[in-house]
Amino acid sequence: MRLQRLHLQGLRCIGDLTLDLDPGFNVLVGANGAGKTSVLEAAFLLSHGRSFRAGARDVLIQRGAAGLSIFSTVVHDDGTVHRLGLGREGARWEARLDGEHVAIGDLIRECAVVCFEPGSHALIAGGAEERRRFLDWGVFHVEHEFLPTWRRYQRALKQRNSLLRSGSTLDDRLLSPWESELARAGEFIDQWRRSYLDALLPFLRKQAALLLPELGAVQLRYRPGWPEDEQLATVLVAQRSRDQSRGHTTSGVHRADWSLSFEHAPQREHLSRGQEKLVALICVLAQAWLDAERRGEWPVVCLDDLASELDQAHQAAVVQSLQGASAQILISGTEPPGVLGSVSVKMFHVEQGYLAPLL
Template identity: 70%
Template sequence: MRLERLHLTGLRCLTDVGIELDPGINVLVGANGAGKTSVLEAVFLLSHARSFRSGAKEALLQRGAPNLSIFAELRHADDRVCRLGLGRSGVRWEAKLDGSSVAIGQLVRECAVVCFEPGSHALIAGAAEERRRFLDWGVFHVEHDFLPAWRRYQRALKQRNSLLRAAGLPVEALFAPWESELAQTAQLIDRQRRNYLDLLRPKLVASTQGLLPELGSLELRYRRGWSEESDLAQQLQDQRGRDLARGHTTLGAHRADWSIVFERAPLREHLSRGQEKLAALACMLAQAELYAEHCGEWPIVCLDDLASELDLSHQAAVVEQLVHAKAQVLLTGTELPQSLQSTATRVFHVEQGLFARLL
């Protein structure tokens, strides 16, 4: 898939920007703070309905702007063209597909974007939430009944947590239906996550061997968030006392995690910051390749500040793989990276939120 046109209004420093993109590699160059990363952020929002940057959602809206909007024309591998829209004037996002209002999930399913940026090392070294997001985005695009199950699970989790925080001791019978719902949906989510990791594993092995051969063989470990020894509903019942004291549910699919263990770096602490970044990049490339295999087209690939994140040899290896895959790439930097000097690219200069095409 590839974005042909992108129009952004009221996003951070971008007041009103329209860009026509190349189906191959697009490079945004300019000084820090010029607005380059905000373009990648907009593309990522279409695919995830959240930013890859940390901070309040309110920071996305340009100061003084009445609303924020992202419009794009997306062409799929079968030449089908869709018009995507995502906007916000208050606290809620509104999504449109071909001019009609749709659920956010429908928009996200239409557009797939993977991103490697300076904070990506958190996928390896950060909290479990980042790894669950990565995993669930992949499962969402492979298992079409994942989203309904995930929503049912979140609703049951919210209700049980409300009971745990209620004044006084809630009636025990109130817990049973929500714990049963949590157990049923968690079982489905767990099975789908395991299946996805089984599909991802061989692609991740190949990707890490190309980027981190010095670390040896790889093992992918997964923890589902509750003990394998008994049913989750029973464990939730047994755990109520501790959960009441803490005010939240401590077992379940929302506590799942996964990790990569290398033969020569069995603990995360054994990895350098550079190796964490390369491991995260390997995960992103493996996920993109699995998406392409399952859906018949590569997702759009965003690479933020590539030259400062990777050395020349790794830059060249990544670019070569993406060119060979015929993926559309959006890449930022203060100047055209050396690894792209001999590659056909479309280059835009960005200054104070304004875009000018150079090549």
């Protein structure tokens, strides 16, 4: 799939901006703070319903603007064309698909975007929530029942937590229905996650061999959020008293995590900050390759500030990895990456939130 045209209004420093994008490499250059990253952020918002920038929710809307809007025409590899729209006024998001109001989940299903950006190292060095988000986005795009199942799980989790905090005596008649729902939905989510990670591992190994061959063989560990040798339903009953004292449910798929280890770096602490970034990039590229295989078309690949995040050798390796793909790629930087010299690109100069002619 590709974004044919991207139109932004009121997003950060961007007042009104339209880009007609190339199906291949698109490079946005400009000074720091010019709005380059906001263009990539807009594509990511259409695909995830959230920004990749930490703490971004309260500052997404341009100062003085009533709201923001993002529109794009999406062309799928089978020739299907859809018009996507995402807008926000205050705290309320509104999604449109071909002019009709839809749930954000329906919008996200039509638009797949992966992104590597300066904060991506949190996928490796940050908390488990970031890794669950990465995992669940991938599962969402291949398992159509994932979202309704996840919503059932969250509803049951909220109800169980409310009962735990009520201060009343634990009543099996009240807790049992919600625990049964948690266990049923949780088992499905766990199975889908395991299956997805099993499929992702060969792509992780291929990208690791390209970007970090010195670290040796890659292993992946998944922790479901409760003891591997027990059933979630049994664990929930056994932990009622402990969970009541803590005021929340301490076991379940909402506590899951996964991690990568290498033959010559078996623990995350063995990685340098630069290697953490490269491992995060390996994950992003592997997810893009798997998504392309599973769905039959490539997601849009965004690489924010590529030249400042990677040295020349690793930039060249990334370009080499993507040149063999039929992916639309958006790259930002203060200058065009030198490794793109032999690649056909469409260049945009972003200046103070506007497109300016290239000199």
